[in-house]
Amino acid sequence: MLNIKNLKNDFPIFKKYPELIYLDSAATSQKPSCVINRIVKFYHEENANVHRGIYTLSELATEEYENARKIVAKFINAKSLKEVIFTCGTTDSINLVGYSWIWKNVFENDTILTTEMEHHSNFIPWQQAIKYKSKVALKLIKVTKSYEIDLTDLEMKLTKSKPKLLAITHVSNVLGTINPIKKIVEIKNRVSPNTRILVDGAQSIAHIPVDVYDLGIDFFVFSGHKLYGPTGIGVLWAKQEILEDEMSPFRYGGGMIQNVEVEDSTWADLPEKFEGGTPNIAGAIGLAEAIGYVNSISMNQILKHEQKLTEYALSKLDKISGIQIFGPPKIDNRIGVISLSLDNLHPHDIAQVFDGQGIAVRAGHHCNQILMKQVLKVSATTRISLGIYNTIEDIDKLCTGILKVKKIFGKFKT
Amino acid sequence: MNIYADIILDHYQNPRNFVKLKTLTSEVELNNPFCGDKLTMQILSKNGEVVDIAFQGEGCAISIASASILTTFAKGKNLDNLAKFSSRDMLGLLGIELTPTRMKCALLGWEGLMKLLGS
Numbered sequence: 001m002l003n004i005k006n007l008k009n010d011f012p013i014f015k016k017y018p019e020l021i022y023l024d025s026a027a028t029s030q031k032p033s034c035v036i037n038r039i040v041k042f043y044h045e046e047n048a049n050v051h052r053g054i055y056t057l058s059e060l061a062t063e064e065y066e067n068a069r070k071i072v073a074k075f076i077n078a079k080s081l082k083e084v085i086f087t088c089g090t091t092d093s094i095n096l097v098g099y100s101w102i103w104k105n106v107f108e109n110d111t112i113l114t115t116e117m118e119h120h121s122n123f124i125p126w127q128q129a130i131k132y133k134s135k136v137a138l139k140l141i142k143v144t145k146s147y148e149i150d151l152t153d154l155e156m157k158l159t160k161s162k163p164k165l166l167a168i169t170h171v172s173n174v175l176g177t178i179n180p181i182k183k184i185v186e187i188k189n190r191v192s193p194n195t196r197i198l199v200d201g202a203q204s205i206a207h208i209p210v211d212v213y214d215l216g217i218d219f220f221v222f223s224g225h226k227l228y229g230p231t232g233i234g235v236l237w238a239k240q241e242i243l244e245d246e247m248s249p250f251r252y253g254g255g256m257i258q259n260v261e262v263e264d265s266t267w268a269d270l271p272e273k274f275e276g277g278t279p280n281i282a283g284a285i286g287l288a289e290a291i292g293y294v295n296s297i298s299m300n301q302i303l304k305h306e307q308k309l310t311e312y313a314l315s316k317l318d319k320i321s322g323i324q325i326f327g328p329p330k331i332d333n334r335i336g337v338i339s340l341s342l343d344n345l346h347p348h349d350i351a352q353v354f355d356g357q358g359i360a361v362r363a364g365h366h367c368n369q370i371l372m373k374q375v376l377k378v379s380a381t382t383r384i385s386l387g388i389y390n391t392i393e394d395i396d397k398l399c400t401g402i403l404k405v406k407k408i409f410g411k412f413k414t
Numbered sequence: 415m416n417i418y419a420d421i422i423l424d425h426y427q428n429p430r431n432f433v434k435l436k437t438l439t440s441e442v443e444l445n446n447p448f449c450g451d452k453l454t455m456q457i458l459s460k461n462g463e464v465v466d467i468a469f470q471g472e473g474c475a476i477s478i479a480s481a482s483i484l485t486t487f488a489k490g491k492n493l494d495n496l497a498k499f500s501s502r503d504m505l506g507l508l509g510i511e512l513t514p515t516r517m518k519c520a521l522l523g524w525e526g527l528m529k530l531l532g533s
Contacts (some may be wrong), residue, residue: 346474348449349418352516356416365450379450379472408418409475412427 008389010293012036021359021394021401025387026173026203026337026366029228031290038289039230042282050281051255051272065281068288069271072235075291076220077211082240082270086284089234090202091121093221094167096236096274097198098125100247101219105196106164108134113163113195115141115149116375117172120367122200126167139163143375147175147327154184158192166197170204174368174376174383175327176310176337178208185216196242202226206387207306207335209299212237224283228388229290233283236274243270251276297388306386310336313384313395320402326376336386339366342402345409347382353405359398417510418475425479430486431468432478442529444471444522451477451519455485455526462493469526474519476512481523483507488527497531499524 008014010032013022022030048058050065066081073084087093106112110133112126130136139157142150149168158166166188171178181199188195198219201210205222212220219242224233238247249256249267253276258266267273294302311331317323322343328334342350347363354361362383365372372378384398434456441456451473458466467485487507488496504524505512512520 346449348516348519349475352417364448379452409423409427411420412424 007297008391010034011389014389017358019358021357021397023384023386023390023394023398024360024362025206025390026226026383026385027362028225028231029206029387030389031230032228032293034293035229035286035289039282039286042285047282049278061281064285065279068284071288071291075210075295076235076237077213078237079213080240083237083243085236085238085243085271085274086279087221087234087236087274088232088280089223089225090200090221091125091223091234093234093236094121094198094200095125096250097219097221097238097247098129100250100274101165101196101242102126102129102133104248105246106130106133106136108136111137111139111161111163113139113141113157113161113166115168116143117149117175117177117368117371118167118169119173119200119202120369121202122167122169122198123370126165137161140370140374141168143175143371147172147177147375148333149177149179149184151180151183151187155187155191158188158195162192163195166195167200168197169200169202170210171201171207171335171337172327172368172371173203173337173385174339174366174371174381176334176339177328178204178333178335180333181215181217189216203335203337206294206302208303218242224287224290227287227290228293229287230283233280233287235287240270243274247274249273249276253277294388302388305388306336307331309386309390309392309395310334310338312392313338313386313398316395316399317402320399320406322406323402326378326381336390337383338385339381339383341378341381342405343409345405347380349409350382350405353408354398354401357397357401357404359401417512417516419510421483422475422479422508422510425482426475429469429478429482431482431489432470433468434470435466435468438466440530442526444526444529446473446477446518446522448515449474449477449519451522453477453481453522453526455481455523455530457527457530459493464488464491464493464496467527469523473522476516476519477522480504480508480520481526484523484527493531496527499527 011030013030048061050062069084078084142153144150196218199217201220201222206227220237225231256268256276324341326339351363364380438456439459444453453471455469467488469481
């Protein structure tokens, strides 16, 4: 495994809180010093607006911003810089597609297809976008009892409805399931080749290598802050022809125009067409630095490390009575996002007792109310989620914490 | 401070008045979407007094324990006096320090009682 003690040293928060067992990386990742320092350096030495000034400092800022775009493009194997749009995050990226692409490409009697395991950010935009259209249906692919996408149901719905768009998560932020995107694209190409596919990479980007062309998809979205980068920055990748021909701008304003008259305006080329207003320049640069950081370790090494840790966690949790895990039992098709229930205890109580022991987990519906209501049939779960700084000791302390919870709540049990 | 004092744990595992009233004056439904707590509270009042009060539902330890402690406290009390029982009094009854988030859980039952007394 990686020399993890050194990795924890890369993250200043663990110096401030040496006893912190941070198991909530699915909510947001901690940040390495190099990312924090790079952002500070930008503001100390390079700060100016981009694409607008003639003076040296402005040219420098523009160069750094566009270099960040290059680094993102390489990270996901985009074909061109024109395919990489900086946004405020995953939710922002999906809403952009929701407004801009749905408007121009979805019509009466069309269908949008999504799944029962989507985060609200990859569900509500579609649910709401079609309300402006007449008779557009939103259909949901079922999740199986083994917490996977029902591929039979997927094929049936693709064949029957020939949806305009399939919006699907790469990795579930509740179940940890990795969806077989390549296989799904294969099915789609066979039975409904004109369907566009959008993949929500918020939970996958930091944990498994992503190659958008190898996956064979049309849109890919993710956030910087789950990839050890700053908040407020994200990416929409889409095929150039889609951005050029199938989408109008959404965020109108400065920086995205060619010419402006009173009655109408013409738009800048890609990618500026979709980046109206001053972008999160420092955020983009910070994101690029975060990508540099994970690349220095290598995504494959990160995947290997997290898989070993996940396997260890699952085997330890399996030995504790009263624990039910909502997610695949084996690491072949899951990452280190583990949702569980413990006896009949409420996740908020579990999380509260954990907090008293310095263990940070998430309790609630994790922005997956559809999954909770229709598949898991619980109102909330306790979720632990791993990042590259987590260790075997963290998992051991988690398990000790669970036993403490059982002890506290067992006191008055009749 | 440990909020899972014995009194909370006891009332959570063995909630008092956790029944459905056969005869009732009114009932109210309560919801704490942050926690997923969902409670129904029922009251039977006569001659300006609480004859019986009960609750049902699902919730975290704080919301269940608080509703149990509150309904125990409220039984037999004068309705007018009870209406003056403030949220601060409620938190005092629990005797634990809560974060703003968990205060919502603790006050869910109390909100229910205030709604019942208001109706």
